[in-house]
Amino acid sequence: MKFGLFHELATPRPFTPEVEAKVVHNALEQVRVADEVGFDTVWAVEHHFLEGYSHSSAPEVFLTACATQTERIRIGHGAVVCVREMNHPIRVAERAAMLDIISNGRLEFGTARSSTWTELGGFEADPDRTKQDWDEYVRAIPGMWTQERFSWKGNCFSMPERAVLPKPLQQPHPPMWVTVTSPGTELDAADRGLGCLGVSTGGVADQERRTKEYHRRIQLCDPIGQVNDRVATLNFMYCHEDLKTAANRGMSFLGLFGLLNSHLLFTREAYPTTAYQSLGGLSAPPSSKSGGNPGAEYGVPEGVCIGDPPAIIEAIKRWESVGVDQINFLVNACETLPQEQVLESLRFFAREVMPAFQEDAA
Amino acid sequence: MLVGTDDPQRLAVGAPEMRALDTEALELPGVVFLQALFEIESGAMCEMLPPALHPTLPPVAGIVAYDVPESPWGAFRIAQLRVQCRSGLRPRALLVAAVVDVPEVGAALAQRFGFRVAAGEVRLERAYDETRIEVATGGADALAGSLRGPMRIGESDTQFVSCMHPAQTPRGYRLVQVDTRHTVHRVERARFEVEAFDGAAWGEARIQPTLGLPGVVGLADLTLDPIRFLCRPDVMAFEGSESVDP
Numbered sequence: 121m122k123f124g125l126f127h128e129l130a131t132p133r134p135f136t137p138e139v140e141a142k143v144v145h146n147a148l149e150q151v152r153v154a155d156e157v158g159f160d161t162v163w164a165v166e167h168h169f170l171e172g173y174s175h176s177s178a179p180e181v182f183l184t185a186c187a188t189q190t191e192r193i194r195i196g197h198g199a200v201v202c203v204r205e206m207n208h209p210i211r212v213a214e215r216a217a218m219l220d221i222i223s224n225g226r227l228e229f230g231t232a233r234s235s236t237w238t239e240l241g242g243f244e245a246d247p248d249r250t251k252q253d254w255d256e257y258v259r260a261i262p263g264m265w266t267q268e269r270f271s272w273k274g275n276c277f278s279m280p281e282r283a284v285l286p287k288p289l290q291q292p293h294p295p296m297w298v299t300v301t302s303p304g305t306e307l308d309a310a311d312r313g314l315g316c317l318g319v320s321t322g323g324v325a326d327q328e329r330r331t332k333e334y335h336r337r338i339q340l341c342d343p344i345g346q347v348n349d350r351v352a353t354l355n356f357m358y359c360h361e362d363l364k365t366a367a368n369r370g371m372s373f374l375g376l377f378g379l380l381n382s383h384l385l386f387t388r389e390a391y392p393t394t395a396y397q398s399l400g401g402l403s404a405p406p407s408s409k410s411g412g413n414p415g416a417e418y419g420v421p422e423g424v425c426i427g428d429p430p431a432i433i434e435a436i437k438r439w440e441s442v443g444v445d446q447i448n449f450l451v452n453a454c455e456t457l458p459q460e461q462v463l464e465s466l467r468f469f470a471r472e473v474m475p476a477f478q479e480d481a482a
Numbered sequence: 483m484l485v486g487t488d489d490p491q492r493l494a495v496g497a498p499e500m501r502a503l504d505t506e507a508l509e510l511p512g513v514v515f516l517q518a519l520f521e522i523e524s525g526a527m528c529e530m531l532p533p534a535l536h537p538t539l540p541p542v543a544g545i546v547a548y549d550v551p552e553s554p555w556g557a558f559r560i561a562q563l564r565v566q567c568r569s570g571l572r573p574r575a576l577l578v579a580a581v582v583d584v585p586e587v588g589a590a591l592a593q594r595f596g597f598r599v600a601a602g603e604v605r606l607e608r609a610y611d612e613t614r615i616e617v618a619t620g621g622a623d624a625l626a627g628s629l630r631g632p633m634r635i636g637e638s639d640t641q642f643v644s645c646m647h648p649a650q651t652p653r654g655y656r657l658v659q660v661d662t663r664h665t666v667h668r669v670e671r672a673r674f675e676v677e678a679f680d681g682a683a684w685g686e687a688r689i690q691p692t693l694g695l696p697g698v699v700g701l702a703d704l705t706l707d708p709i710r711f712l713c714r715p716d717v718m719a720f721e722g723s724e725s726v727d728p
Binding site for chain 1: 483484519521536537538539540542566568570571572573635636638639640641643669671693695696698
């Protein structure tokens, strides 16, 4: 089991330059500590116009800072929106390759198509064709990275033969992922040999069903590049020796993050189309009432990593048992928790929880 | 985060009176439905909502209209203006007003489901190339618009949200959650073009369309379900939601 940080850069109002700078610099400090104490990956999302919920509109810049301020943690560019109105595929490949070089070959490359009208509408993107765009991007980009000169004639973009430079450091190319929100995207991931980057916090049973099918199907895949068969999920984490204290603190930022998410106008609401079947973060959340959930009496939902070390270890083992390879954690939102509490939680988690999942722990 | 900041009592003025909450379902087969959303000016997005609700980003309002061929009161047409919003984590709409062309129907819908109703004219004209909607009430043209360039989409591709109706109920002044079920037989998506809109005629002059979104027109069997939930308008839904069942 691997552990990551997942940064949305959720920002409290008012959105003054000082407040936005504090969020970014606190996040960078969390990444430095995570690097020191043994977390495996830091991910930064790409979102636009999502007031409060996510101010991470230029993740490649944030992640470049992460890369230069750390030694070993992997750099998760996750996920780049692969939609023609938002990012040209050549620029996506160029930026990612440069980030791989600057990080000394630590890049994890995530792909997505955006799930909100807030974003797609802002760029006047056509929701009917985002899946088509994404599919073309993920087939083209490995070629840009691996071929000396590359040409393409497609539906979304075309280019005459050119050398797309620089090339990434990792060979043949950085591991590729796709974010999974809509039902069935895990199958798209499997068919293309892409890692499954969960970005919504669903229940364990749903994850088990999706992971089982993913692992069965990826054995038969026609890969677009080097196969990445890992499954990552998103979770919230606050770790404290006292379960009640952990629940009080952790649930405070989890609850706020959920409310900020509810402001978003999901594409399915605004743009009737077959291309978007999920209400994203407005879908039913997991229950806190499941049996065997130590944090249930404090309202911690099933499978959420908020609690004392035994409670968190139990939750992680449930995810591990259904085939999850990596859990990425949101560790704060809108500076709800003071930075020192976030850093304490990261260090405590590394000391008390991580050893239970080291490869030789069994 | 953003929350509604309107004085909850503002919406109580003229709110319909529901004498009972144990409403039976109302089944309306074979209705032509139209749902068209539009982005609106963001300046008043919080001021238009009571504290129980919070806005979407961007703020969005919508027209929902039905041409009903058959009901306990005969045929009628209704057009509603709603503001899309959230109640807790749930997608909802807040009913601003409805215009009904048969007064008897308006009175029944107000009493059974808390519709704030004004009498008026609702025209819904379907053609192969466009559907026109025109709504007039109180001597004003409340809406004129068209959905052009229809393209068939899947029966499950449209999202319908439950609507919160400010009403006087046996438990006091509440937001009444009205759940609708659409068994869709055919639906087309089309460009929504607003030709004329008068927010004041609907009772909310602060609603100003800025961008029409794709709308839908279709045929469905419509059910208004029995009332299940109420919400106090002055506090967030987590605190103020009430089940109708004792």
